[in-house]
Amino acid sequence: MHAHFAQPIQAAAAAAVAAAMAVSNTSSTSSTSEAHVSTPVHHTATKAEWMEAIEQQRLERSTLNRLIINYLVTEGFKEAAEKFAEEAGISLNNVDLTSLDERLRIREAIESGRIQDAINLINTKAPELLDQNRQLAFHLKQQHLIELIRSNLIDDALTYAQIHLAEFAEEEIKMRQELEKTMALLVFDKPLESPYGYLMQISHRQQVANEINSALLIYQNDESESDLSMLVRMATYMQDKLDQKQLRYPKLIDIAGGKLEDS
Amino acid sequence: MPSYDDDVPTQEEENLLKQLRENQEEQQRLRVISEVKNLVIGSKRCKTAFYRVGTIEILCNLLQEFSSINTNSNELLIEIIDCISSFAKSSNKKIVDRLMELGCIQQLFLLLSSRTDSIQLCESSLRCLRSFFLPKLSSTTFSKVDYTNPFLTPISFVLLCDQDAQKPPSLITQTPKLVQLPSFEHYSPIEILFEIPQSLDVLLRLISVSKCAQLSIVEILCCLCVNNERQKQLVDKDFVPVVFRLLLQNISENQQQQQNSKLCSINLTNEYIIGVCLKFLCSLCHENASIAQQLHDTISSETNQTLCEVVSSLLCKIHRPVVISYYASKFFVNLCKTKVLDADHPSVAIESLSTLIHLCTKSILNKCVYLHIECLDTLIYLLNGNSILHKNATYTEQLLNKLFTYIFTPSKVLDEQIDELLLVQIRSSALTLLAVLSSYDEEIKKRIADEGNLIATAIECYRMPYVSLQLAALRLFHGLSRSVHQLRTTFNDTICDILLDAIKSSDLDIVKISSCVISNIVLEFSTCRTRLLNGGILSILLALLTHTDHDLCINSIWALRNLSYLSTLKIKQDIINGITVDRIYSLLERCTDEQFLICLLSLLRNFFDEKDTNALLTIFNEEKLLSTLQRLREQTHPEEIQRELITLIDHLNSNNNSSEQRLSSDSVGSSCRTSLFPDYTCDEMDQLDCS
Numbered sequence: 001m002h003a004h005f006a007q008p009i010q011a012a013a014a015a016a017v018a019a020a021m022a023v024s025n026t027s028s029t030s031s032t033s034e035a036h037v038s039t040p041v042h043h044t045a046t047k048a049e050w051m052e053a054i055e056q057q058r059l060e061r062s063t064l065n066r067l068i069i070n071y072l073v074t075e076g077f078k079e080a081a082e083k084f085a086e087e088a089g090i091s092l093n094n095v096d097l098t099s100l101d102e103r104l105r106i107r108e109a110i111e112s113g114r115i116q117d118a119i120n121l122i123n124t125k126a127p128e129l130l131d132q133n134r135q136l137a138f139h140l141k142q143q144h145l146i147e148l149i150r151s152n153l154i155d156d157a158l159t160y161a162q163i164h165l166a167e168f169a170e171e172e173i174k175m176r177q178e179l180e181k182t183m184a185l186l187v188f189d190k191p192l193e194s195p196y197g198y199l200m201q202i203s204h205r206q207q208v209a210n211e212i213n214s215a216l217l218i219y220q221n222d223e224s225e226s227d228l229s230m231l232v233r234m235a236t237y238m239q240d241k242l243d244q245k246q247l248r249y250p251k252l253i254d255i256a257g258g259k260l261e262d263s
Numbered sequence: 264m265p266s267y268d269d270d271v272p273t274q275e276e277e278n279l280l281k282q283l284r285e286n287q288e289e290q291q292r293l294r295v296i297s298e299v300k301n302l303v304i305g306s307k308r309c310k311t312a313f314y315r316v317g318t319i320e321i322l323c324n325l326l327q328e329f330s331s332i333n334t335n336s337n338e339l340l341i342e343i344i345d346c347i348s349s350f351a352k353s354s355n356k357k358i359v360d361r362l363m364e365l366g367c368i369q370q371l372f373l374l375l376s377s378r379t380d381s382i383q384l385c386e387s388s389l390r391c392l393r394s395f396f397l398p399k400l401s402s403t404t405f406s407k408v409d410y411t412n413p414f415l416t417p418i419s420f421v422l423l424c425d426q427d428a429q430k431p432p433s434l435i436t437q438t439p440k441l442v443q444l445p446s447f448e449h450y451s452p453i454e455i456l457f458e459i460p461q462s463l464d465v466l467l468r469l470i471s472v473s474k475c476a477q478l479s480i481v482e483i484l485c486c487l488c489v490n491n492e493r494q495k496q497l498v499d500k501d502f503v504p505v506v507f508r509l510l511l512q513n514i515s516e517n518q519q520q521q522q523n524s525k526l527c528s529i530n531l532t533n534e535y536i537i538g539v540c541l542k543f544l545c546s547l548c549h550e551n552a553s554i555a556q557q558l559h560d561t562i563s564s565e566t567n568q569t570l571c572e573v574v575s576s577l578l579c580k581i582h583r584p585v586v587i588s589y590y591a592s593k594f595f596v597n598l599c600k601t602k603v604l605d606a607d608h609p610s611v612a613i614e615s616l617s618t619l620i621h622l623c624t625k626s627i628l629n630k631c632v633y634l635h636i637e638c639l640d641t642l643i644y645l646l647n648g649n650s651i652l653h654k655n656a657t658y659t660e661q662l663l664n665k666l667f668t669y670i671f672t673p674s675k676v677l678d679e680q681i682d683e684l685l686l687v688q689i690r691s692s693a694l695t696l697l698a699v700l701s702s703y704d705e706e707i708k709k710r711i712a713d714e715g716n717l718i719a720t721a722i723e724c725y726r727m728p729y730v731s732l733q734l735a736a737l738r739l740f741h742g743l744s745r746s747v748h749q750l751r752t753t754f755n756d757t758i759c760d761i762l763l764d765a766i767k768s769s770d771l772d773i774v775k776i777s778s779c780v781i782s783n784i785v786l787e788f789s790t791c792r793t794r795l796l797n798g799g800i801l802s803i804l805l806a807l808l809t810h811t812d813h814d815l816c817i818n819s820i821w822a823l824r825n826l827s828y829l830s831t832l833k834i835k836q837d838i839i840n841g842i843t844v845d846r847i848y849s850l851l852e853r854c855t856d857e858q859f860l861i862c863l864l865s866l867l868r869n870f871f872d873e874k875d876t877n878a879l880l881t882i883f884n885e886e887k888l889l890s891t892l893q894r895l896r897e898q899t900h901p902e903e904i905q906r907e908l909i910t911l912i913d914h915l916n917s918n919n920n921s922s923e924q925r926l927s928s929d930s931v932g933s934s935c936r937t938s939l940f941p942d943y944t945c946d947e948m949d950q951l952d953c954s
Contacts, residue, residue: 127348164308
């Protein structure tokens with residue numbers, strides 16, 4: 001696997017170090033930032049000093065590998081997880097690969113527009129899910145409607161909406177509004193270029209696929225979010241806190257690329 | 264009514280169902296059932312439409328047919344059961360009733376007893392069984408529906424008046440609501456399960472099959488604890504040591520999982536099983552003192568830890584899922600309410616109380632609005648009648664501030680759009696909790712009443728078309744009415760008018776709670792007294808004296824008693840004329856309701872205070888009154904009644920004596936006054952000879 005996987009982790013660790021340094025450097029001052037709102041911004045350290053401090057942080061390779069495997073397993077990238085585990089010498093004994101496989105097939109079905117296949121697979125793997133989660137059931141059926149519109153099967157789309165989606169529109173305003181937007185696509189000659197064209201984008205399929213994937217993880221009592229995702233959000237949160245205290249520090253401006261702000 | 268209620272299957276669906284009816288080879292049948300299942304799951308319309316054309320009957324027949332066939336038809340059976348399971352989740356009661364009529368639950372138990380070869384079949388059957396018991400949550404409301412266990416769903420609130428310090432305490436009984444079987448219980452899944460021979464043995468045996476089975480079974484057990492009898496049956500079947508062992512096992516596995524840094528993913532199944540085990544223990548000991556004591560005394564044979572120690576260890580931090588922290592707290596709440604633990608026990612006063620408050624005020628892990636409401640309701644349950652905890656609960660502004668937020672801007676509870684009915688529920692629970700907190704301590708009362716806009720908001724809540732909100736607003740007024748200061752300051756004409764309206768309501772609960780408030784605000788120093796009298800409260804109270812509801816009768820006579828305290832001769836005469844002297848004598852001689860008798864004697868004592876004694880004695884005939892009271896004295900009445908009688912007789916006798924002797928009977932009166940008020944009453948009110 002490429003080394004670039006490691007950078008976001010290091011960058012997240014950098015933010016953690018930044019937070020710790022900022023707090024330790026300001027603790028010597030006699031007052032909190034809330035009491036001195038109008039004082040000048042504190043500079044904590046230069047970028048070079050920070051980078052040096054970051055370099056001194058010890059990160060175990062096994063921790064990074066675990067984070068990567070966790071991300072791949074959570075998101076359902078089975079083949080990538082198996083290859084990475086093999087190269088990194090990690091055991092996947094505690095991972096349910098069958099379940100991973102099933103989630104992958106469901107994701108592939110949704111991302112290729114085969115929504116009915118996805119529904120069938122979901123009902124086999126998690127037969128209670130769509131009864132317990134009406135929103136999920138609605139989004140799947142809405143996506144199927146979008147696929148019918150994409151294939152220009154207008155009559156089928158109208159019939160499908162009437163039979164399978166009307167009940168959702170009756171229940172909740174949000175669902176009704178979503179359905180109205182979807183039905184509005186029928187009015188346009190080029191629905192992709194309409195105000196609701198985003199529904200027709202491939203990214204919308206991915207959005208539904210992600211939603212289903214999270215729901216399936218929760219259903220089987222797994223964490224619905226990868227630790228890497230949690231770490232990135234934590235880094236963003238810590239930077240927000242530092243910004244609120246008006247501290248200058250080498251800010252992580254591109255998490256994916258691990259790029260720090262020049263200060 | 265939803266528009267699809269009258270729907271029938273489409274032509275395509277009808278063709279599919281036709282194939283279902285036909286006798287086909289297994290693979291073909293499997294395909295058809297799978298398609299039916301995929302249509303039904305997630306679709307209310309399909310469930311209703313298919314039900315109308317007899318699909319449920321076909322499925323149940325297929326279940327029976329393939330259960331008895333001695334071939335490997337597990338795959339087909341799982342499809343059939345998953346389909347039936349989807350129907351059982353329907354919020355349409357007719358569908359669920361029909362499934363039960365067709366013997367679905369019995370058939371599932373038969374299958375679970377006989378077909379033990381397949382774990383997947385076992386799990387599917389248990390999930391289907393569970394579907395019958397769990398609440399049918401609609402997408403828009405969280406409502407107590409169908410066959411849910413009332414001990415688990417929002418705890419029915421015991422009216423403040425039942426715990427009222429002003430009432431003769433010895434005769435306060437637990438409301439029968441909590442232990443009464445719901446009227447539908449004779450045909451409920453719970454009743455059916457208990458009628459099936461060895462059903463509990465089957466569940467006990469299957470608990471070791473898999474984690475999924477454990478979750479389903481313990482959740483079903485939670486739903487079975489509908490009354491004390493059922494709770495006992497479960498305890499007798501030794502479910503307590505089994506579930507305790509399950510709890511310990513999963514806590515241990517969870518700890519190992521968290522310590523094992525080599526794991527690349529954490530599974531939460533252990534935590535969910537911990538949560539559901541705690542839920543079961545809570546429902547087992549709810550309102551059941553003997554089982555609560557038994558659980559308190561339970562010790563693990565493997566680790567030597569008591570159950571309380573194990574549950575207490577789960578309260579040292581807020582867990583994810585947060586239901587662990589919630590149910591661990593609720594366990595100690597239930598032990599406290601059954602008097603197994605004192606309210607000041609650290610597990611109650613510190614651990615549970617602070618956890619519950621944290622979960623519904625500050626917790627960022629608790630993202631479930633239903634759980635916010637559950638925490639509020641559990642706090643109401645705990646704090647109602649446990650006034651020593653009120654100071655703990657309001658030690659910081661955390662709880663009160665959050666309650667005000669719930670009431671003023673409930674949509675800000677969580678960062679999401681919340682359904683209107685849920686908002687009503689949040690506001691009702693928050694108002695009721697404020698009502699409980701305001702019912703004893705004067706400082707807390709003042710803090711609550713002084714909150715800008717609260718009273719106006721409570722008035723606005725009463726005017727909304729939701730009974731729960733109306734009741735909550737009235738409860739808040741009741742809590743605040745237990746204060747001399749509040750009676751003189753907070754209660755205004757608008758509230759009086761609301762109470763005059765509420766006491767004429769067609770809803771009995773509203774009438775009862777408003778009568779509790781009125782019984783306090785008719786006191787002599789209250790600013791509301793005149794407005795109430797001008798509004799005809801006297802005739803209303805007199806009419807309620809003969810109401811069929813016992814609580815309302817007691818409230819009415821209590822209100823009359825308070826009205827008569829230090830009142831003018833005219834008001835006393837109006838009361839006497841309203842009840843009539845003959846009826847008073849009749850009640851004194853024949854009334855067997857001890858609570859009513861105490862109130863009546865207290866009323867008479869208020870009539871005959873010094874300045875009006877002579878005027879009123881002539882109406883009563885002093886000799887007849889004294890002899891009636893003396894005859895009562897000779898009967899075997901409880902101590903409270905005897906004391907009241909002694910005071911009254913002494914006072915009437917001293918009426919013939921000089922004023923110096925009359926003073927000594929007043930000192931007897933003060934000791935009698937105290938006897939009517941339990942320790943926790945509001946001190947100010949205690950100084951007055953009134954509620």
